[in-house]
Amino acid sequence: MRVFITLLTLYPYQEEDLRKKLNLEEVEKFWEGVKAAESFDKGIVFSNFEVEEIKAIVENFTRDEREAYKGIIALLRNLNCIKVNLTDYDLAYEKMREKLEDIFDAYAGKVDLEININLSCGHKAGALALYIAIMEMIYNKSYYRYLRRRVRTRIILRIYHAEKGTISPLPILNFENGRRRNWEKYLKYLKKPVKLSQLRKDLKKDGILGREGDKILMYLLRCGYIESMEDGLRLTEKGFTYLQLMEKLGKN
């Protein structure tokens, strides 16, 4: 099973020159991504717009833009086009992860699965969300073993940025989405060095008890946000920067 996944957007800006330039580039990158995938049985497109919306919006654009999107619209009718907010990482991530789970549940370990992912289109937040969603699928769901060459049913994963004739592969590594933990917020209890017993009391106020507290502590230590000292714990430079960031964003 060969699956091709890409992002796609269109720019509806008022300023014609800028809009036209961006839209023509988007179309070019889309086809470069398709070309790099060579062939596929199943295509998935994450886009800010549904096919009919794209069709309606480009009607008001220049002839060049209309012509450029015409080919894409024809192709999209045969692909699975999913509307996603590509400028919001969290919203995009949730939908993409859901779709990827469907694909992996259906094919991984059952047949050879080749996935080509084009990250050159759409917006950055959406592209990063797709990248992290696929990395999490591979590593957190233990599909990593299927990447090996000597397994009966393989997963071949190609994830790339294709633009101006250059295909740049991205690494397949154990990157993950840290949102589900969000434990950095507890750094607020370490503004000053504290004893472990005090930190446990502070966490307890937030309803964090026993082993959960240990997990948080280990996480903050392993991330390098805090360090042990003789009679307690304190923030590292990295932890201090993180805390400063959260405080400043909180005030904003």
Place this chain on the structure above:
Amino acid sequence: MKLLSTLGWAPQVIVEVARVLMPEENIVFYGYVNEDERPRIENSLRKVREEVENLRVVKVDPMSFQDCIKKIQRFLDENCVANITGGTKIMAFSLALQAAMVGIPIVYVVTTKNKMRIKTLPLLLSLKGKNFLREGSTAHRMLELLLTKYGGFAKLIDLKRDLGIKYSTLSDAKRKLMEANIIQERKEGKNKIIIANDIAYLFMEGEK
């Protein structure tokens, strides 16, 4: 705090983050894809210069992972925050992935109805399990040699000789690097040639 930002056509996303975070130092990476784009980027940079204090600008090739990664690495430390809103995807990915590997926070700006909001991007390198690219591992040594001595292009037999390891150990490291999309292998006659992908520079210590 040191704020590292990638700049594109919209200077506001740099100015806004700098205004809110008030870092001691602002490092802005910029570059134009072609001459047509140059005036827009220069205009954007001029506006950033007007409004952002303690600024240092660094020109990059916005279409090259290798160039972006190498230049960003020089400034990256534990005191940094990364703003990936502007610039090309290659610039933003270079900054985001390096930030995730070092474990520093990443932010981006979402604009809705002309209102800008700064959001964090929860990207990190998993702390679970073994990392085959940890310093001192065969894969890391192989990659380091490939990039530093051979400029990213070497015969497998030369890597084996320099590392002084068994072929099976080298082969295992090579497989892991290939599975991770970090290197490629090509045959030239009887020789196996190992080629580093641009993204391989993520795993090397940059020149400070």
